[in-house]
Amino acid sequence: MSVDTATVAKIASLARIKVSEAELEAMVPELNGILAWVEQLGEVNVDGIEPMTAVIPNKQRLRDDVVNADPLTGGDIRDKVLANAPAAEHGFFGVPKVIE
Template sequence: MSVDAATVRRIGHLARIAISDAEVPALQVELNAILAFVEQLQELNVDGVEPMTSVMPMTMKKRADVVSDGDIADKIIANAPVTDDHFFLVPKVVE
């Protein structure tokens, strides 16, 4: 797959990145190199290769799945201008 100048501009538009006309050729070369590398990776046979989360085999640390309020409600609302019973009070903005 090859990326042309129009595709580079379209990608820039979709990513909300301003791309000048002078930058298009360099970005076109970079995107084509990335796609060539991905195509090269797709040629590898990965049958039987287990997905891994780390280079070193290890079990993931897990925390207990319990419901908790965090016991820090007072700290959370300490800087709030107005509160009521551990809730933030905000002015009404919808009529």
């Protein structure tokens, strides 16, 4: 698998990352180098082997359905949430007008 300039430009645009022409030119061989390196994994025969999802046996833990049980992951912190917003008005984030 390899990517060309157009593909890299498209991915950058989907991720809303601004990449100049010069950067694009430099990035294509870099990304292709990474892809080729990862592709070496394809040489290993993994027939009948379950995909590994974690390096240690581990199960997904679930949280109880309790509001604001832990202040770090609870709500009611509007000021904190809005603190870094470039624009915040009337409790809302303000963003450049986006209408499709």
